[in-house]
Amino acid sequence: MTLTAVRPETLQRTPTSRRYLVCPPRYFAVQYTINPWMHPEVPTDTDRACRQWQVLVATYRRLGHQVDVIEPLPDLPDMVFAANAAVTVAGRAYGAKFRFPQRAAEAPAYQARLTELGFTVIPPTYVNEGEGDFLVVGRRFILAGHGFRTDHRAHREAENVLGLPVISLELVDPRYYHLDTAIAVLDETTIAYYPPALSRPSRAILAELFPDAIVADDADAEVFGLNAVSDGYHVVLPVQAHRLARQLAARGFQPVSVDVSEFRKAGGGPKCCTLELRA
Template identity: 60%
Template sequence: MTTVDPITTRETAPATGAPAPSGPSATARRYLMCRPSHFAVDYVINPWMDPTSPVDAGLAVAQWERLREIYLDLGHTVEEIDPLPGLPDMVFAANGGTVVDGIALAVQFRDPQRADEAPAYRAWFERAGFEVHDPKHVNEGEGDILLAGDLLLAGTGFRTAHAAHAQLQEVFGRPVITLQLVDPRYYHLDTALCVLDERTVAYLPEAFSPGSRAALRRLFPDAILARPADAEVFGLNAVSDGRYVVLPVQADGLAAQLRERGYEPIGVDLSELRKAGGGPKCCTLTLREREASK
């Protein structure tokens, strides 16, 4: 898969008065991101991290800026939280919280190396006017909590505690589906599953327990089943607006599967950030406002 220039993508959109394209449709989103100004790999809290491997911090920033540009070119809004020194993983904004219906559930990290990120994100949600709830158990935000239609898909097994799933239902008032992760390489749900739209997901079956695989088959019979080679380059750590799917450029097999279903894949190279176990979705927290009818 070659990287798609977002300007080209924008120019292919129909002119005013032209019929809308068939197939999946895009919805404008509001995202929160954190510039990797202090990015480094100084410790090991997942299988992808190796402090002995060189990291190009400048390249990490440039790759992140490209991701941000793609979102803006697609018509999305990007908010930014200030990066803090000594928190090299703060760039992975998806772990900073879960925001649904104008309500933000703050996070509690499993690892002490990331603990100081939690109050920074919580303070940002308060300043932005969200109703904020404090966590009762370890939960790592949208890393393990993904909204699919009316359902909250909730991962557990490595980071977010299973006990946190009950709080999700109480805070957001939505049904919660527990999904057990079994492969330590896919330690967060968003590394093994991507929500493409309200009815469709893509996921790696091997990353889940037998019972969770069975549940996913029932819930999403038309899901895209990713290949291990694409998951290993964080292809499922993708961001979809319902039509355009921003994913690592290295996941060319998954990109082809998406095209077959009518989605428009946009490749981005986040190879430096992947050295810390992150991809496009890890860098992107969706800020969902309360619906007007509520």
């Protein structure tokens, strides 16, 4: 299949109603180190995380989106990061298989909840961390990351399960260990991304597919500005990503800033907390 770029300036930004699955951070804490952002010696404030999460969920509802909830389980402090649990397309869910044992028990819990919500869940053969590394670009294709958390072989498996072409991209900076920390899909024709997080061949692929991509700087990448959630017009992103918000507005998007700084201590942001459910 030949994939061609579409120039976004010819299109109008239009929001579409989305459905999300989220998990309250009732047991959120940084208790171990599985990415460069996690430092157990730095205190976390679970109550503050809960307040920030409530604002995030209220923001989604205010923007007209449906929000479903999965109940958190004790001893799974990262379960709040719902995006890592699966990737969904057309009522099918390709489940996660976590790289680290600390998160392994999240996978069956999310698969059970997705089944309750009416999705056909396909358990994976290979290690993958859901929408952390699989970014669905409308009905066109899926951008898929590898290098730190997701086995490259999972890309072909996801393609077979979900029925969309999968384009493999290599992550090279351990700070941006999931693709959703380095790329934000804004609509079917537009992304924002941080080039240094990706290998040179991967940057070339993105330049071909998205010649008008928004390029984030170091400062915005470091506050997880690209870990954003877009409905095609509104882009929910960390309040600290100042330049990226201005770039989004200049390109016709509406930035919606939220403070999720407590989750950054575990290497997460708005997108990490949000699994999109595509029926």
